[in-house]
Amino acid sequence: MVNYKPIYVTRPYLPPLEELLPSLENIWKTRVLTNIGPYHQLLEKKLAKQLKVPYICLFNNATTALLVALKALKITGDVITTPFSFIATSNVLLWNNINPIFVDIELGSLNIDAKLINEKITKRTSAIMPVHCYGNPCDVMAIEEIANRYNLKVIHDASHAFGVEAVGKGVMSFGDISVISFHATKIFNTFEGGAIAVNSLELKNKIDLLKNFGIENESSINGEGINGKLNEFSSVLGLTQLNHISELIDQRKSISKRYIKELSNIKGIRFQEIKDSIKYNYSYFPIIIENEYKLNRNELYDLFQKNKIFLRKYFYPLISNTPKYRHMQSSRLDQLPIANRIAEQVLCLPIYPELSLTDQNRVINILKEASR
Ligand SMILES: Cc1ncc(COP(=O)(O)O)c(C=O)c1O
Known part of the structure; x- marks a missing residue:
């Protein structure tokens, strides 16, 4: 038998190392390694353009981003979601003391079946959290309609959906919040990383505060917050990768x-x-x-x-x-x-x-x- 080399389901992309070197040398010189540095700020702007969304909040991974999204929208009680996803989609709910309510998927799209959502809505339901499974957009319009009718929030787990467009718009512009992953296995990676897309500056400011321990400035700390920041090394990798x-x-x-x-x-x-x-x-x-x-x-x-x-x-x-x-x-x-x-x-x-x-x-x- 021929001794074949192994093939894996994916192989992370890395841009040519020399393309990163000037920015890395700059980091070595300035010693600005994290805390929303210049590369972090630039990547947020460039990603918003690339993903066709008004604002991006960068994160150190999508799981933290999902946790913060739920906090930012004050989600409690029950959230309707799909069972056919990576475990993080539901774990962030349990971690926030929220009950996932599973709804079956469609045979063709493999996404949550919007037709089955209505019957699961109760007084305890506060949000819908669909997933664009394998990057295939869920029925964003039908879900928006249900959310408007029952006054529910929508958080799209868009972890797989880099650059996807639906109904002529960036798919991450739908819902109240969309979350994406830049994990090594994703098509765009920052080793580990992720982002939230939002439509208002007010919500971006709120999320930025939550992801930085709730620190408003040197003398004011809001208290509620976590560490969700993406570091400068990863931001440089993201910027370089965007060119490709x-x-x-x-x-x-x-x-x-x-x-x-x-x-x-x-x-x-x-x-x-x-x-x-x-x-x-x-x-x-x-x-x-x-x-x-x-x-x-x-x-x-x-x-x-x-x-x-x-x-x-x-x-x-x-x-x-x-x-x-x-x-x-x-x-x-x-x-x-x-x-x-x-x-x-x-x-x-x-x-x-x-x-x-x-x-x-x-x-x-x-x-x-x-x-x-
Ligand atoms: C659907 C889905 N949601 C959430 C996550 C969590 O992403 P991360 O690994 O960036 O925390 C993943 C990823 O790997 C995912 O596939």
Whole structure:
């Protein structure tokens, strides 16, 4: 057997080191390492433009950003959310003593099913927290309509949605707050990092205070606050990476198109449905392994492992089936049939700009051969 090199589901992008050096030398000279320094301020401005949103508040990761978002909007009681996400989406609710109320997802988009939200709203509901799953926008308009009708806040977990546009606007401009992740595995990374997008300067100022311990100035401390600041090193990495982002997304797009072309005739494999009208970022490539395929998802996952291709079962286990959540009323299997089914069928294929044609072929050939 050929001794293949391993392929992972992603490989973080890093810009050429020499592009960072002048700014890093400047940091070494000035010794301004953090505390909302000049690179932090510049990255906020550039990201607002890039993501087509009025204001950006940078954070050290998306989890802190989500925690602060909930505080800033004074969310309490129950929040309606999706179980088909990374665990952080629900953990930030529990951490703030808020109850997640899970709503099932759509079979095609894999996003929260807006049609099922109404029936879950009670007097305790204060907000809806959808996720743009794998960067695919949820039904932002329908959710906005429900939120307006019941006077609820909307916090979009846009962790995967860098650069995505829906209804002709930056997807992070919808809702009261959107939160994005710049973790190493994301298409735009600052090693660790994240951001909140908001539509008003007033809310930005409030969030900026909350993420800096509540310190207003040298003699005034508001008290409520946490440390959510992004450091200057990470901000420089973000600024440098921004110069490459459109090229990186194009490279992902061509891999995604190739997978679709090569795999769409295989019985039992289907893709997430993404509307033609949106501008997508190709951040993930999930496939759904249905019963007509020769192997089930776990068998296929094992076969890839044997071939040194390390895929991910995002998002398995379903949040609602994990120990902190499974006792909840809204976690019952009969309430979440589609999310439970997809969590057993989904597999994310490798997608990243440097994924070579040869490596793409290794992935495609395994899927073709195993289907025969
Ligand atoms: C949907 C979702 N929400 C939240 C997070 C948390 O992001 P971070 O790792 O930046 O805290 C992640 C990420 O990794 C995610 O995928």
